[in-house]
Amino acid sequence: MDAPNPRPGRPPLVLTVAGSDSGGGAGIQADLKTMLALGTHGMSVIAAVTAQNSLGVQGYWELPAEAVRAQYRSVVDDIGVQAVKTGMLASSELVETVAELLSATPAPVVVDPVGVSKHGDALLAAEAVDAVRTKLLPVATVATPNLDEVAQLTGVHVRDEEGLRGAADAVLSYGPRWALIKGGHLPGEAVDLLTDGTEEHWLRAPRHDNRHTHGTGCTLASALASYLAKGLPVPEAARAAKEYTTGAIAAGFPLGSGLGPVDHGWRLR
Numbered sequence: 001m002d003a004p005n006p007r008p009g010r011p012p013l014v015l016t017v018a019g020s021d022s023g024g025g026a027g028i029q030a031d032l033k034t035m036l037a038l039g040t041h042g043m044s045v046i047a048a049v050t051a052q053n054s055l056g057v058q059g060y061w062e063l064p065a066e067a068v069r070a071q072y073r074s075v076v077d078d079i080g081v082q083a084v085k086t087g088m089l090a091s092s093e094l095v096e097t098v099a100e101l102l103s104a105t106p107a108p109v110v111v112d113p114v115g116v117s118k119h120g121d122a123l124l125a126a127e128a129v130d131a132v133r134t135k136l137l138p139v140a141t142v143a144t145p146n147l148d149e150v151a152q153l154t155g156v157h158v159r160d161e162e163g164l165r166g167a168a169d170a171v172l173s174y175g176p177r178w179a180l181i182k183g184g185h186l187p188g189e190a191v192d193l194l195t196d197g198t199e200e201h202w203l204r205a206p207r208h209d210n211r212h213t214h215g216t217g218c219t220l221a222s223a224l225a226s227y228l229a230k231g232l233p234v235p236e237a238a239r240a241a242k243e244y245t246t247g248a249i250a251a252g253f254p255l256g257s258g259l260g261p262v263d264h265g266w267r268l269r
Contacts, residue, residue, distance in 0.1 A: 011041045012229035015075055016222060017068070017098055018087030018114075019048035019060065019123065025261030026052075026117070026215035027087060033264035034222040038244065040229055042222075043079065045071040047098070048090045050123075054214070054256030057117050062090040065097045072101045081107050083229035085221050086136070088114040092128040099135035108228040111140035111176065112221035115152045129153065138175030142194075142234060144221045145171060146182045161186060164193040165200075172197050178234050180224070182217070190246070194238045201235045205246040212252035212260030219262055220245040 014035050021027035028044050035042030047068050051058040075081065084107055089095045102109050113132050115124045124132070133153055137143055147158045147167070154170035156163075164181045171179040172195070180203075183191045194201040223244045227237035244267075251263035263269070 011039055012082045013080060014040045014225050014229045015043045015081045015084045017045040017047055019050055020046050021050055021052050023053045026218045030215040030218040030264065031085060031222040034219050035226050037264050037267060038223060038226040040226045043075050047094050048088055054258030054260060062094060065093050068094055068097055076105060083108045083225040085110045085225035087112050087218055088123045091125050092131040095128050095131040096135050099139055102139045108141040109139055110221045110225040111136055111143045112217055113143060113145050113149050113153060115149050133174050140176035142178040142180055142224060143171055143176040144180045144182060146217060147185045150181060161191055168193055168195045180238055192242065194235060203239060203242045205242060208250045210249060210252045212254055213249055214259045214261040216245060216249060216262055219248055219264065
């Protein structure tokens with residue numbers, strides 16, 4: 001159903017379909033914190049549960065497809081949505097289930113094709129990669145892979161800024177309207193490329209000397225979805241999301257004995 005027109009005093013409605021991070025730095029928890037910080041109402045469909053802390057992912061358990069479908073229908077059919085963000089979907093069955101649901105939802109979709117955690121732990125079954133390519137990317141308004149995810153999905157390995165163009169072309173070949181290729185793993189300033197294959201937008205920010213960056217990808221994708229729900233065009237939404245995420249990285253803080261999270265509430269402190 002179409003999301004009802006916003007009423008005075010009611011924030012835009014954003015839905016995340018992703019995994020739970022028990023440590024609170026990434027996943028559903030990061031998504032909802034970001035959505036709140038940016039003035040939207042966040043809702044969730046939990047696709048998987050992780051046992052996760054600052055040291056890594058100790059295990060994950062995906063939910064049954066019928067549980068994911070029921071959560072999604074419960075929210076969308078009653079409340080409505082103005083943007084959807086996807087994250088960890090774990091298995092082929094869940095990827096295909098979510099892609100089918102999204103294809104019938106008239107709202108912008110941000111796909112963060114999560115494959116591994118910040119610590120290098122696998123969060124997507126190897127056999128599910130093809131489902132992401134052929135089912136999920138085609139329903140995306142914007143796909144937001146990092147360079148490891150680009151390599152996993154397309155086989156393209158980016159070694160410098162110029163290589164972001166080839167990565168974007170490879171991702172766009174699977175059908176998303178826009179690709180936001182995150183170049184944070186490259187040396188130098190933090191540069192991302194947003195393109196629809198015709199126009200290019202280079203998003204640049206200073207690199208902050210802070211190792212506590214857990215949840216960066218989830219945060220950027222959720223911020224992008226939040227700004228799209230507010231009605232911003234994709235390029236403007238991406239720039240605003242980059243600015244918010246850069247501030248969150250700069251304010252990232254230690255937690256536990258490993259990698260701490262970005263600070264989703266940095267603008268409020």
